Amino acid sequence: MGDGDTAIRLDEGEVGRIFREESGRSVAALIHIFGDIDLAEDAVQEAFAVALGRWPRKGVPPNPGGWITTTARNHAIDRLRRESRGRELLSEAAVLSPGSDDPGKPPEVGPVQDDRLRLIFTCCHPALSTQAQMALTLRLLGGLSTKQVASSFLVTETTMARRLVRAKHKIKAARIPYRVPEAHELPDRLRPVLAVVYLVYNAGLTGSAKPDLCAEAIRLARILAALMPDEPEVGGLLALLLLSESRRASRTRPDGSLVLLGEQDRTHWDRALIEEGQAILRRCLRRNQPGAYQLQAAINAVHADALTVEQTDWPQIVILYDQLLGVAPTPVVALNRAIAIGELQGPAAALALVDELDLDNYHPFHATRADLLRRLGRHREAEAAYQRAAAMAPTDAERAFLRLGGRASR
Amino acid sequence: MTHYLLSVHRVEGEAREPMTDEEMAQSHEQLAVLEQEMKSAGAWVVSGRLHESATATVVRMAGGEVVTTDGPFVESKEYLGGFYVIQAEDLDGALAWASRVTGAIKVPIEVRPFAGFEA
Numbered sequence: 001m002g003d004g005d006t007a008i009r010l011d012e013g014e015v016g017r018i019f020r021e022e023s024g025r026s027v028a029a030l031i032h033i034f035g036d037i038d039l040a041e042d043a044v045q046e047a048f049a050v051a052l053g054r055w056p057r058k059g060v061p062p063n064p065g066g067w068i069t070t071t072a073r074n075h076a077i078d079r080l081r082r083e084s085r086g087r088e089l090l091s092e093a094a095v096l097s098p099g100s101d102d103p104g105k106p107p108e109v110g111p112v113q114d115d116r117l118r119l120i121f122t123c124c125h126p127a128l129s130t131q132a133q134m135a136l137t138l139r140l141l142g143g144l145s146t147k148q149v150a151s152s153f154l155v156t157e158t159t160m161a162r163r164l165v166r167a168k169h170k171i172k173a174a175r176i177p178y179r180v181p182e183a184h185e186l187p188d189r190l191r192p193v194l195a196v197v198y199l200v201y202n203a204g205l206t207g208s209a210k211p212d213l214c215a216e217a218i219r220l221a222r223i224l225a226a227l228m229p230d231e232p233e234v235g236g237l238l239a240l241l242l243l244s245e246s247r248r249a250s251r252t253r254p255d256g257s258l259v260l261l262g263e264q265d266r267t268h269w270d271r272a273l274i275e276e277g278q279a280i281l282r283r284c285l286r287r288n289q290p291g292a293y294q295l296q297a298a299i300n301a302v303h304a305d306a307l308t309v310e311q312t313d314w315p316q317i318v319i320l321y322d323q324l325l326g327v328a329p330t331p332v333v334a335l336n337r338a339i340a341i342g343e344l345q346g347p348a349a350a351l352a353l354v355d356e357l358d359l360d361n362y363h364p365f366h367a368t369r370a371d372l373l374r375r376l377g378r379h380r381e382a383e384a385a386y387q388r389a390a391a392m393a394p395t396d397a398e399r400a401f402l403r404l405g406g407r408a409s410r
Numbered sequence: 411m412t413h414y415l416l417s418v419h420r421v422e423g424e425a426r427e428p429m430t431d432e433e434m435a436q437s438h439e440q441l442a443v444l445e446q447e448m449k450s451a452g453a454w455v456v457s458g459r460l461h462e463s464a465t466a467t468v469v470r471m472a473g474g475e476v477v478t479t480d481g482p483f484v485e486s487k488e489y490l491g492g493f494y495v496i497q498a499e500d501l502d503g504a505l506a507w508a509s510r511v512t513g514a515i516k517v518p519i520e521v522r523p524f525a526g527f528e529a
Contacts, residue, residue, distance in 0.1 A: 127501060174523040175412045177500040185502075 015052050022065035023048070023143035024223075028115035029069050030076060031178060037140070037168050039076055047072035116141060117227045118178050120220075124193040125176045132167035133196045134203075139164060141223075142216050152203060152213055186231075194237050194293060197221050201241050205248070206394065214248060217241060225280070235284035236294030242277035243300035246270040256397035262309040274304045295324040314343045331357045335365060347375040363392035367402055374405075411497045413455065413527035414504040416511060417520045420491035422463070440514035444507075448496060453507060455495040455529060463489035491517075495527070 023044050030040035047068045061067040080086030123136040131153075138144045138152065150160035170176065181189040197220045204213030221238040228234045250264040281297045290298075299320045306312040321337035334357055342350025351372040359365035370385035390402035429437065448454035463482040470477055482489065494511065498504040501521070508519045 125501075127505070173525070174414075174521075175500040177502050 012052065015048065015055060018051075018060070018064050019048050020143045022068055024116055024119070024141040025065055025114070026069040026072055027140050027143075028119040030072055031119060032115045033073060034076055034080075035178070037171065039079070040072075041140070043072040043076035043079070044068065046075045114227050116223060117180050120193055120224070121180055121189060122171060122176055122178050124189075124196050125171075126189070126192055127174065127176055128167055128170065130192070130196070130199070132163060132170075133192060134199055135160060135163055136167050137196050137220070138200065138213075138216065141220060144216070190228075190231065190233065193224070194233060197224065197237060198241075198293075201244070205244075205251075214241075214245060218245060232284040232287045232289050233291040233293050235280050236291060236297050239277040239281035239284065240293050240297035240300060242273045242280070243297055243304055246273035246277065246304065252397070255400075256395070257401045258398055261303065266307055266309075269304065274301075277301065278304065290323060290327070292324060292328040295320055295327065299324070312343070314340055318344060331359045332362065332364075335359060335362075335368060339368060342372060347372040351376065361392070363389045363394075363398075363402075365389075366392065367405070370402075370405060411499065412504075413495060413497050413524040414501075415520075415522045415524065416494040416496060416504070416508050417490055417522070418492040418511070418515065418517055419488050419520060420462075420517065422487045422489060437514055437516075441511075444510050444514060448494070448507060453496045453498060453503075455497060455527075457492070457494040459492035460490055462491075495524075 026044045026047070027037075027040050030043055031037055034040060050071055051064075051068065055061075055064075077090065080090045120137060120141055123140060124133045128136070135149050135153070138149045139146065144152070146161050146164060147157045149164075150157045153160065155163075197217050200213050200220065201217035204215070204217060218238070218241050221234075221241050224234050225238045246269050247261075247264060249270070250266075250268045251259055253259060277297065278301050281294065281301055284294050285298070299317055302313050302316050302320065317340045318337065321333065321340050325333050325337055335354060338350045338353035338357075341353060351369070354365070354369055354372065357365065366385045366389035370382050370389055373379075373382035373385055386402050386405045390399045393399045393402055445454060445457065466482040468479050468481060468483050470479075494507075496504060496507055498507065501523075504521050504523075508521045512519045
């Protein structure tokens, strides 16, 4: 690449974008080499600081991720040489370097394992709290700064920094392993990984946090799907997120209030995301191991096929909810199934099912009851249910929407 | 290798479904087999059962003197009923043993890493 005179338009934003794309891979590779999360994070941070000074003048190297990893590794080695504790770690690291993990242990089998996969299983180890799992995943794999992670969870940077320090200390002290679980452990260990990605997406849907957590969750789901192509639930999660994302712009009005699925302008749904999600889903379903994410994706795929709400294939949706209830027998799934049945058999049938559910603290339960009661002409009860839902709704926009529903029912 | 404390917590006067003699015998047998396996795997370091917390005595320094008092250090319904000290490659290794202990005795097991251990 040319010298300093070459005008390369590369601003901090561009380096930031590359950072978000590449840092997870570099951090994961360095943790594998040195067995130390803090050292890996610091070294990758330093490497990007070097890049920020260098790339705008000299251009981006052909393999920016590789450049970052190599530079970070050299920084880490330099730093370890300066510290006496470091020299010990360094001699251990030489033994632990990739390929010579443990002479007594057979090499890991299966597809080539990316260090990011080890890292996400460490971040989402069941010995860590869900909050810590989410924070670590966004910080280490997503490359978000502590400040950005803090703002995603509406806590102060100090609180988040403390949470991350505690989690990393537990990983180190309790020796939470840095490896991909074996096949027999995978069902148990994959569950929290998928849950974390799904929670990150939902945090993005309900909040207006910067950075965009929905995009972050989709990026993580794409990495997982690429690394675990044989796990249908991983593909199911990615399909679910893509199908949900296709409607994100239609979910809210300019004032932030929610637009129900039946009232959304379907011409604004993103067809490219729908097609991608449906194609991924078809590939997963062929394996015939339906799980909760694949079934939820399938329900979303049926909605996406209906160009108008009247064209919705409700019998198919009820069948899918029946299956979903089989694998995930939760009252929330039962509530959604009841709504689908209401579309087929009318509000009275739905209300009978809804009233059996123990969801008093879940505001969509009251919103659903309110809507069914209104359709049955039981306006006074509908009004009361709308007010209960509004009182519990998490955002101003939703509260306003539900109060409006209440008024409209008079 | 890291050392872990596997502690068995009991709750004072907790209404538990009492084990039948047969279940009790089965539980003891499972534990005996398990401990043997721990030993042959090189994981077992030491283990023991404790009398209930009413048998505890506390000594503490007060005004430069040692004062002896009756009772556990913290009055609480939960007390340590027994423990294993094991060594394992990593937390997953320790959790695998802990899972088998809880499977045999049907009470929760807390797993904690030692910050230092000498025997």
